[in-house]
Amino acid sequence: MKVAVNRLIVEGATLLQASVGILSMLAYLPQWKTLYQTKSSRNIALSSWAIWTASSVIASVYALVQVLEHGRGWALVFSATSNLLFVIITLLLIAKYRQPKHATPPYQISA
Numbered sequence: 001m002k003v004a005v006n007r008l009i010v011e012g013a014t015l016l017q018a019s020v021g022i023l024s025m026l027a028y029l030p031q032w033k034t035l036y037q038t039k040s041s042r043n044i045a046l047s048s049w050a051i052w053t054a055s056s057v058i059a060s061v062y063a064l065v066q067v068l069e070h071g072r073g074w075a076l077v078f079s080a081t082s083n084l085l086f087v088i089i090t091l092l093l094i095a096k097y098r099q100p101k102h103a104t105p106p107y108q109i110s111a
Contacts, residue, residue, distance in 0.1 A: 017075035021082030028086045032093060041094040049091045056084035 035041055060083075063076040 014075045018078055020079035024079070024083045024086055028090055031090060035090075035093045035097055039097050040099060041097040042099055044094050046091075046094055046098065049087065049094055053084070053087050053091055056080065056087045060084045 035044075059080040060077070063073060063080040066073045067077055
């Protein structure tokens with residue numbers, strides 16, 4: 001049995017779903033800022049971000065399949081793929097600023 005949903009509710013929900021991409025970016029900005037300023041990702045679990053990357057890939061594929069199957073849902077595709085992009089950026093920053101566990105400090109020559 002198909003339930004009729006008010007068009008205004010559907011459009012509002014679509015707009016909210018599309019805003020997830022923008023809200024996600026705002027959530028990642030403090031992490032990116034900290035990584036850039038400290039130039040260190042020593043205390044960040046790379047494995048967690050790798051799992052979030054895989055999760056975001058799955059969400060993006062699901063959203064795209066739904067659009068291809070039903071012809072609608074672009075807001076979900078936008079939010080899922082933008083989240084995937086932000087997770088990948090974070091993962092790359094973590095990898096870039098990863099330092100060896102036993103890094104030796106550079107030698108200083110004093111005069």
